[in-house]
Amino acid sequence: MSPFKLRPTSCNVQNASELAEIFAGSWRQSSFRKATLSSENLHRHAGLIASAGGAALTWFSIRRYIPEFSESVVNLYREAYVDSVARAAAHEAELERISAAFQAAGIRSILLKGWSIGRLYPESGLRPSGDIDLWIDPNRHVRAILERVATRRQSVDLDHDQLRRFENRSFDEFYASCDTVHLGSTPIKVLPREDQIRVLCLHFLKHGGWRPIWLCDIAVLLESSNAAFRWELCLGSDARRARWVGCTIALARDLLGARIPQEAPRCVTSSPPGWFTRTILREWSNPAAPNAESFAHRCTKKCHN
């Protein structure tokens, strides 16, 4: 049963609500097929699901029930899944090459988003692989190394203004607190879950929350966190930003059924403002280009009222 409780007010928001129900808990291996996962819904919302970045995840939800779906729906989502797995494989190979080259040159880097979250899904390729987001030791120049090892088939993003704007800890401090995970035989530094969730929440808001898969990422991270989750680290010391992060986590719970670690503070356990949820659903109902400006405009207007 989806935890989704909103009462949509328009056709478009109705579509986004159905999209949320399709994605709710989709990263878990479910023992039953949700009613919203029907051939009709998956056919009707195919464009929205694809632009949401959730086609492979949808395949993961339906592949145990193939006889219950039309052939065209099965083929459509299966192809999207194969495409996503292939892209993830290429993404991981490039990440491994670049990380190994940086390490050989003694350059410290922290992987943000991308594979650092993708590895927490039940399988590789269930979320789309975009840029390789690396936070590099600011004292080092990496251009020559990138030119030598990067195939240029994957975009490498080294500029993360969000970290400069919203974080008050230095690269060294973050690096010291990182977890080390392995991709093949290559060790890769990733932020602790608490920091990752905050970074993802702020990234989600910065881009107007237009891509539902980003909220799935937050849900997956929350559910992969253990009992020792440090809420004070996740929310940060700035009260206003803590509310932003809290609202976004609450949104993941309300729209996607994310299970939140215990002993969450009130800004996480209370419901997010209605306008916030409605705005995000309107973004999700638009399968076209991201609409961050209109979101920022609406957000500013609401915050000032």
Next chain:
Amino acid sequence: MSTPEIQDELQSTRFEQRKLIARKIDEELLLFDEETSTAHCLNGIAGEMWMACERHSSAADVTDFLRTRWPDIEKEVVWASLSRMAAAGLLEETTGQEIISPARRELIRRLGFTAAAVLPIVVTSVLIPPAAAAASCGHLLAPCGGTNPPCCSGFHCLAGVCEPL
């Protein structure tokens, strides 16, 4: 079909995996060729054949390996399947014979033709556009110009790649 020439071919021709990224998905094997951005989906038996070619393997070696699961499979069918996968760029094929006689070539052709109708392998190939082409804008050193996406803010397109402003 068991002519000496064919038996010789089954032993002397060796197959080895090309350097592709492999991922097991459901019952199939996905092979991704980074150079051509092509994904190849192999059905169960084709995937097993490819996996059996980790080192230089002959059709006879691969057949022995497969017979633990498919006891009735014939060497000729395995040879033709491996040859087809080599033609699709999934395997490297090397032969011990430098010169192939016309008679032998004819036999190979006939064997390949006959076996093709009953080959158990299914290989589906699909072109996967590089991620850079799917991105909305290009970051540092991403290709730009032509059909590539424009550079992201803070970068400009210089000599075909995105450079810092």
